[in-house]
Amino acid sequence: MGRGPFPGPVPAYRRYMRDHDPRFPSSPGFWRSPLRGPRFTSVLGLVLLAGITVLFLTGLLSYAAYNPNLSPVNDQTPGKGLLGFYLFAWPTDPPWLYRLTQGVHVTLGLVLIPVLLAKLWSVVPRLFTLPPARSLAHALERISLLLLVGGALFEFVTGVLNVQLDYLFPGSFYPLHFYGAWVFFAAFVAHAVLKAPAAVRNVRRMRAGTEDARGGAEEDARGGAEGDARGGAEGDAEGDGLVSPRPGAPTVSRRGALWTVGGGSLLLLGTSAGRNFDGPLRATALLAPHGGPEPGTGPNGFQINKTAAYAGIDAAETGEDAWRLVVTGRTGTVRLGRADLLRLPLYGAALPIACVEGWSTSDQRWRGVRLRDLAALVGFDGDPPDVFVESLQRRGAFRHGALRANQVADPRSLLALYVNGAALSQDHGYPARIIVPAAPGVLNTKWVARMTFGDL
The missing domain is CATH 3.90.420.10 (Oxidoreductase, molybdopterin-binding domain)
Incomplete structure (x- = not known):
């Protein structure tokens, strides 16, 4: 087949096809969902910004509770160095302290899974953007993005496997999760510093109702693609690579997609949080080991981790x-x-x-x-x-x-x-x-x- 109307040498044509042919992931036209856009991504990003910060802090508390400075008995993270700068003698009051901090850590981690998956889906076109690096700053941003995505998947997957008592990964969960958390959070902080201002601006525009009534109605009907395109045209670089130039027919509005993500998080909350409580609420922990009613009867009829x-x-x-x-x-x-x-x-x-x-x-x-x-x-x-x-x-x-x-x-x-x-x-x-x-x-x-x- 010929090159059609495209003028110029063959290498330039190949680059053009690589970047614009909708058959390739590097082309914006490959990603056709009308839901993608900076505002959809910004809402999810701000939820993760708050949630992952709490996850990291409660994870640090969990690490301190193990008394890792009592080396070498409790310390399964040799060579932690400066990563243990904050360690302190874990208190005995209130007696339910670890029950609270670790319950929040694990339950919140499960609740954030739908938000994380939706966020990764919303920005996946950026992982295929070519050229890989346009400048040193852009290269650093891409590296932080890879560490962020890889670290998030690693931390959430190993965390869920640990909750389910399925130790499929090589090595011990304790050091893997600890070191992985620091790598992930460092990338997360770098990404947040770069992207949080734009995310806040996008959400403020949503709340301020900068779009006219017609634009708002069209956004609901078409998933907001035009609104995001207009937002990108107004100078927000966050829109680059997210808004499809040839969006497909919408199957759900952007509000509907956010409600779906929120509903998934609420479902996980309702089927896991109960194992941290007493009484009837424990029976709602359908997806969690050691959930449900008390196992057995009698004085010793309560949860056992290892028989x-x-x-x-x-x-x-x-x-x-x-x-x-x-x-x-x-x-x-x-x-x-x-x-x-x-x-x-x-x-x-x-x-x-x-x-x-x-x-x-x-x-x-x-x-x-x-x-x-x-x-x-x-x-x-x-x-x-x-x-x-x-x-x-x-x-x-x-x-x-x-x-x-x-x-x-x-x-x-x-x-x-x-x-x-x-x-x-x-x-x-x-x-x-x-x-x-x-x-x-x-x-x-x-x-x-x-x-x-x-x-x-």
Whole structure:
């Protein structure tokens, strides 16, 4: 076939076809949806700007709650360097603190999935824009965009897999999600600095009603393509590459598309948030592990993350005659059977359990020996030190854990022997487990075998 009316040499013709032939993704005519445009993208972008900022901050709090400075016990992020600049001693008050921060983190992450997918769909033409870089500034923007898209997909996918307890990715979730979050958020900040002013201008124009009544009606009927084209013509560079020069027939208005995205987010909220609450709301968590009604009945009938069988616990090791708790400190080592522990003063505390996957239990009534009293048995009569706790657990992460001195000193921090008036079940950590207010679930070590007070 000939080149038709196009004048000029063959290389120029090829470049022209690459950039304008609607058969190629690099051509604006390839992307025909009339929904795409700077205003649609701006609304989604501002929602993500607020939501992802909250996600990042609650993620940092979750990281701090693991006491990663108690190295090398809890620190699964070696070489974090300046990334741990803000770490602090995680408090024990209020006792529901981690339940709140991690519940917000996970639930908000799920709710933002439809918004994120819609945002990526709305800007996908820009990923194929040619030439790849028109200047150094443009090249940096494109690199930040690739890191932003890749980081967002990585963080949300690994987060959802962790919530569902499906560890399909290589390596440990803990460092992957941590380092990935910093890469993603750095790209997110760069992108927000570049794009937020234009996004705010676009939304202000929408709210101010700068379009006439006819334009507004046409926008509803055609998805707003003309309005965005006019907005781009007015000098907003945000419109470049988003508004199709040959839009297809609309199937939904832009308002309808935004309502669809919002409806998807509300659906995810309604089917996942309930696992962070008590009572009837828990039954609404249809899409979440550990959601729904309380599992089973009786004093031990509440959520379990890892069963004794999964953790490789041998029932013979936990029997009255076989099991001994080894406690080591300044004055040496003592060995205590369950009967010995029962002769010590016992105290009670009503505390929840909250896990990194975002689920939590209601307050359970625990009874056992105070951690600070165990520290006193091995020479720490005053302010107790940090403690290293080892479990009989053979499989899974966090077989061991460490608690800070402020957590050991709290009178509600227990080596629990009973829950809700009955002895612990095997799955809940029999013969003894740690329970600490506001601590992540994995630091409430089950099947405790050894406790070492002092320098870790």
